[in-house]
Amino acid sequence: NAGVTQTPKFQVLKTGQSMTLQCAQDMNHEYMSWYRQDPGMGLRLIHYSVGAGITDQGEVPNGYNVSRSTTEDFPLRLLSAAPSQTSVYFCASSPETSGNYEQYFGPGTRLTVT
Amino acid sequence: GQSLEQPSEVTAVEGAIVQINCTYQTSGFYGLSWYQQHDGGAPTFLSYNALDGLEETGRFSSFLSRSDSYGYLLLQELQMKDSASYFCAGETGANNLFFGTGTRLTVIP
Numbered sequence: 341n342a343g344v345t346q347t348p349k350f351q352v353l354k355t356g357q358s359m360t361l362q363c364a365q366d367m368n369h370e371y372m373s374w375y376r377q378d379p380g381m382g383l384r385l386i387h388y389s390v391g392a393g394i395t396d397q398g399e400v401p402n403g404y405n406v407s408r409s410t411t412e413d414f415p416l417r418l419l420s421a422a423p424s425q426t427s428v429y430f431c432a433s434s435p436e437t438s439g440n441y442e443q444y445f446g447p448g449t450r451l452t453v454t
Numbered sequence: 455g456q457s458l459e460q461p462s463e464v465t466a467v468e469g470a471i472v473q474i475n476c477t478y479q480t481s482g483f484y485g486l487s488w489y490q491q492h493d494g495g496a497p498t499f500l501s502y503n504a505l506d507g508l509e510e511t512g513r514f515s516s517f518l519s520r521s522d523s524y525g526y527l528l529l530q531e532l533q534m535k536d537s538a539s540y541f542c543a544g545e546t547g548a549n550n551l552f553f554g555t556g557t558r559l560t561v562i563p
Binding site: 373375380381382383384385398399430432441442443444445446447448 | 458487495496497498499502541543550551552553554555556
C-alpha cells in the first residue's frame, strides 16, 4: 500500500491564483481530513469527510473548498490564494468515522503564496 | 472554546524518562490522542485515550484524567531518535479534532 499520497510536494502561487492540492489513499478509509500547519504551531483542521459525498467544515474552512466523489480521493481547492494561506498542508485518513483515532498522514504540501 | 496547552520545549538525557503534559479546555470532549512529528516530516500516531487511565505501547505511555482536564505522554528509555515535536489532540463533537501547539523534545547524550 502507498498509504496517503499528496501532490504536489511544493508549490508557489501568486496572490489571487487558484489551485487544487491532491490527496489520495489506498487503504479504503472512510474518514479523510485536511489540516494546515503554520511554523511553530499545531495542526488546524480545515475540512473533513466521513465518506464519499459527505464533507464538513473544520476549524479554519474559509478560503478552501473540498469534495469527496470517491472513497480514495479528497482534493482541497484554494479559491483565491492569499499570503495568509502560506503553510504546510497535510491530508490524513482514518479507518474510523471519527478524527480522534489513529490518523495516517500524507507527506504534506508546502505552499507559499507571494 | 477549545484549547490544549503544552510546554513549548523539553530537554532530557538519553536513557532517561520524560513526561510531556497536556491540559485542555474543550466542550464536549471525547478523548486525547498523541502524535510525533520529526522536523520536515508528517505527524505519526502514538496513542489514544478514550477513558481515564494509562495506556502503554512499548516505550510510550499515555495518561488521561477527565476530571482534571489533563493528560500526559511518558517516554521511557529515551533514544536520540525520540528528538521530535509531540502534539496532543482532542476531539469535540462532530469529528472536530483540535491539536495543541506542540512540545519540542530534545534528547541529549
